[in-house]
Amino acid sequence: MQGSIVSKEDWSLHQQGQEDQRRHDQKIQQAVKDRLPELITEESVIMSDGKKVVKIPVRSLDEYKIRYDHSKKKHIGQGNGESEAGDIIARSKESGRQAGSDPGEDYVEAEVSIEEIETALFSQLELPDFKQKEEVEATKEGIQFTDIRTKGLTGNIDKKKTMMTAFKRNAMNGESGFHPILPEDIRYKTWTESKEKESKAAVIAMMDTSGSMGMFEKYIARSFFFWLVKFLKLHYAHVEIRFISHHTEAKEVEEETFFTKGESGGTICSSAYRKALEIVESDYPIERYNIYAFHISDGDNLTSDNERCLPLIKKLAAHCNMFGYGEVSQYHRQSSLMSVFTKSEQEDIRTFVVRRKTEVLDALKYFLSKKSRA
Structure with missing residues (x-):
């Protein structure tokens, strides 16, 4: 009688490819999260059409490695005889340093879409104090x-x-x-007259485009507003965004002009606040709209204009759920305009100083959070 053989197959091996893909995706997500401060100010991202991809280094998956077992017979050139069972036989990948004994880590370049960056960023943001407004008669x-x-x-x-x-x-x-x-x-x-709840929002974006705003300052301002606009359009169905650029004079512009046109000349910030007030008071009653104002500047305002700014800032803030002022300063100095905001002493005003490109993320998270963080 011919004998039979009973065997058991390990089906987990068939799922190894799927498991490796899942682990690889997790590593990419973690890499995006870790490098988010750099990614959101990457020029290739800011200047993209929203469909491009960027490459980031990601730790490669663990691969099989040769382990030394001293219980086996040693071969010529196998080692110095001091290794223990289970030691990993690998070369150090440290460059520019003395030879070491620790194994290195392998990295690969992974392509990441703009959508993946948006997902990682926008999950941390929300308009503060956003509320359903009072009932109003239907139009x-x-x-x-x-x-x-x-x-x-x-x-x-x-x-x-x-x-x-x-x-x-x-x-x-x-x-x-x-x-x-x-x-x-x-x-x-x-x-029959019906009444409904409103959940509309109006956002006033103000950018300083005067001559004192250098390449770095303008790039930071555009990076901040680039992600702000993307976030608002994606997460809020009923939001209206109005764009104001200013030097000594302020004017309302189209979105494309706001992000591309350069200016020069002096700085009179009160012109921007006055224009914002005109827009809010004429088009956005606070009974129906959640109103937010954001201003990015280097703070280099005409000294005599600071006194005019204070009452305008207070009045504009009174209309807003939140008024955010971001100041771009590489030199760790507080401007006279920042002092004006400090004097206002209003809870619905938030200020933030951006000194490096990577701090744009911190500014977004600070302004777009439920509560102000110190």
């Missing part, structure tokens, strides 16, 4: 006519119902031929 465009009545406004006459009423009256009276429509035949469309 005429949103009216739904729900009933027909004998009294109403001339502009709401229902012609079809009026004609049908006249025809029925003539038929009941046995009359034929054309007869004029009587006042009692006229029917009016009516509606």
Whole structure:
């Protein structure tokens, strides 16, 4: 009788590829998180159309390594005879340093999409103090006519119902031929006034484009607003963004102009705050809108203008859920304009100083959080 062999196959080996892919994806996500401060100010990202990818170094997956077991017979050139069982036989990958005995770490370049960077960044952000506004009457465009009545406004006459009423009256009276429509035949469309909760937001973006804003300062400002605009458009369905650029004068501009056009000349920041107030007071009543204002500058304001700024800052902040002022300063000095914001002493004003490119992330997280962090 021929013997039989019973064997058990390890099916986990068939899933090794999927497991390796999962681990690799986790490493990429962790690498994006670790390098996020650098990635969001990477020029290739800021200047992209949103569809490009960037490359970042990611630790490669662990591969099989030869382990030395001293219980086995040693071969010529195998080692110095001092290794223990389980020691990893590997070369150090340290460069520019003396030869070492520790194994190195292998890195590979992984392609990361803009969407992956957005996911990592936006998960940490939200508009502070965002709330449902008070109930308001529906606009005429949103009216739904729900009933027909004998009294109403001339502009709401229902012609079809009026004609049908006249025809029925003539038929009941046995009359034929054309007869004029009587006042009692006229029917009016009516509606029931409805009220709804509003969750709209208005954001005023102000950028200093004066001559004192050098290449570094302008790049930081554009990087901050680049991610702010992307975040708002992706996460808030009903948000209106208005763009103001200023030097000695402020003007409202289109989004493309805001990010591309350069200026020169002196700096009068009060012009930006005055323009922002005009926009808010004319178009965005606080009863219906969550209002936010952001201003990025180097703080190099005309000294005589600082006194004009203080009442405007307080007035604008009174309209806003939050007013954020970001100052770009590489030299660790506090400007006179920052002193004005400090004097305002209002809880709904937040200030932040950006000294390095990597601090743009800190600024975004500081302004776009539920509570201000020290």
